Amino acid sequence: MAFPHILPAPAAQVWHLSQQLAQFERMSAPQQRSIQAQSLRALYAWAAEYSPFWRERLEAVHWTRDSDPWAVLAGLPSLTRADVQENFDALSCAKALEPDSCSVAHSTGSTGRPVAVQRHGPTYHLRYAAHSLRGTIWHQLDVSRPLLKFGVRLHDGTSPDWGGPEAWFAKTGPVVRRRSIARDISELYEPIKTLHPGYIVGMASTAQTLARYALENYGADLPRIAAVLTTGETVTDQMRRECQAAFGARVINRYSNVEVGWMAMQCTKHEHLHVMAANVIIEIVDEAGQPCAAGQPGRVLVTALHSQAMPLIRYDVGDVAEWGEPCDCGIELPVLRRIWGRQREFVRVPTGELRFFAVAAEEFLAIAPIRDIRFRYYTNPLLRCEVVCTAPLTAEQRAALTARVRQMLGFECPVEIEQRDAIDWGATDKRASFLVMEAPWTGGASS
Numbered sequence: 001m002a003f004p005h006i007l008p009a010p011a012a013q014v015w016h017l018s019q020q021l022a023q024f025e026r027m028s029a030p031q032q033r034s035i036q037a038q039s040l041r042a043l044y045a046w047a048a049e050y051s052p053f054w055r056e057r058l059e060a061v062h063w064t065r066d067s068d069p070w071a072v073l074a075g076l077p078s079l080t081r082a083d084v085q086e087n088f089d090a091l092s093c094a095k096a097l098e099p100d101s102c103s104v105a106h107s108t109g110s111t112g113r114p115v116a117v118q119r120h121g122p123t124y125h126l127r128y129a130a131h132s133l134r135g136t137i138w139h140q141l142d143v144s145r146p147l148l149k150f151g152v153r154l155h156d157g158t159s160p161d162w163g164g165p166e167a168w169f170a171k172t173g174p175v176v177r178r179r180s181i182a183r184d185i186s187e188l189y190e191p192i193k194t195l196h197p198g199y200i201v202g203m204a205s206t207a208q209t210l211a212r213y214a215l216e217n218y219g220a221d222l223p224r225i226a227a228v229l230t231t232g233e234t235v236t237d238q239m240r241r242e243c244q245a246a247f248g249a250r251v252i253n254r255y256s257n258v259e260v261g262w263m264a265m266q267c268t269k270h271e272h273l274h275v276m277a278a279n280v281i282i283e284i285v286d287e288a289g290q291p292c293a294a295g296q297p298g299r300v301l302v303t304a305l306h307s308q309a310m311p312l313i314r315y316d317v318g319d320v321a322e323w324g325e326p327c328d329c330g331i332e333l334p335v336l337r338r339i340w341g342r343q344r345e346f347v348r349v350p351t352g353e354l355r356f357f358a359v360a361a362e363e364f365l366a367i368a369p370i371r372d373i374r375f376r377y378y379t380n381p382l383l384r385c386e387v388v389c390t391a392p393l394t395a396e397q398r399a400a401l402t403a404r405v406r407q408m409l410g411f412e413c414p415v416e417i418e419q420r421d422a423i424d425w426g427a428t429d430k431r432a433s434f435l436v437m438e439a440p441w442t443g444g445a446s447s
């Protein structure tokens with residue numbers, strides 16, 4: 001490398017953004033809030049000018065340029081997935097940006113119709129890369145080591161280096177990409193044997209399945225992997241333990257979506273996450289729409305501070321999370337103690353209580369040699385359980401499964417167990433082991 005070294009423009013921009021984010025991370029909470037307030041003010045003014053949808057919503061809460069941005073935020077209704085699906089044109093401000101600079105991105109939900117949003121390509125990708133780089137720096141990833149990536153939308157392939165942003169600043173190791181669906185676990189495991197990756201990037205369920213496979217088949221010769229980086233699914237303590245046992249790997253949980261990019265990343269010191277507060281404002285609200293206190297799970301509303309192409313303000317991403325106490329790691333960003341997963345993992349039981357249905361695979365493994373399991377709760381009420389098992393389930397095993405499920409639900413729900421050869425999860429980033437369906441079960445094919 002020549003000295004002095006001239007970085008290509010995007011690399012220099014990302015480095016500069018990363019420096020600004022590093023400063024922001026160390027600011028006090030009130031300083032961060034005041035910077036967010038400026039971004040919010042600018043976003044409202046922009047949205048009111050160019051989006052008919054937002055003009056109407058902002059007028060309804062009597063917004064003016066002098067309004068307190070936090071009071072406006074608290075007064076706006078949440079933006080639902082249906083709002084975005086049905087008002088694409090009225091939400092879009094792409095016409096106000098330079099021609100052909102915006103692209104449409106589609107969410108990958110676990111069920112239902114995807115959400116299409118517009119993003120301003122040039123700025124979105126720079127910000128995205130800068131936040132990715134923060135994660136790499138926070139966790140001091142050794143970028144010279146090989147990286148193994150799994151994803152439902154990836155195509156099998158290899159690259160000589162990690163690519164941007166890491167490869168812009170350092171010599172990085174090779175990358176192997178593998179499509180993670182519709183293939184056998186032994187095939188997915190192959191690159192772990194041949195590549196000796198330092199890191200695995202993928203869904204929590206993929207990493208957990210690989211860890212179990214390693215423990216069962218390679219107990220005497222387990223690979224050493226520095227870390228598993230996850231997105232898109234709930235990370236459980238069990239998943240962390242299994243990755244540790246199989247690979248000696250710590251798990252670094254990250255929270256992002258297609259619509260807004262990075263929302264939070266795991267702390268450098270603890271298992272909780274820090275909100276990427278220069279990119280998003282996260283609110284956690286209860287059923288009445290009131291802010292939740294630390295430790296109280298509630299719906300996640302996300303405001304994407306730089307969503308000029310299609311403003312997303314108080315967007316209900318469908319997740320449930322809870323706040324944590326401030327952190328002692330030196331990063332002053334807000335703490336998400338836990339992301340509980342999808343709202344639809346909560347069941348309204350007959351007593352009126354909202355129960356979280358946590359699928360802990362090891363509990364079911366204790367009942368039968370289960371390979372895969374999926375639960376769907378219907379309004380009948382009926383809990384349907386699809387099971388893939390190495391042997392036909394016995395009557396005792398069925399009874400034990402039913403009893404365990406009822407215990408988790410907290411009432412005597414009718415339970416139907418269907419043993420299958422395989423479960424078709426579809427092409428999704430979020431394998432929803434448990435979902436509450438909004439309709440009754442009427443028989444026929446599972447969905």
Ligand SMILES: [Zn+2]
Nearest residue numbers: 267327329331
């Ligand atoms: Zn921390």
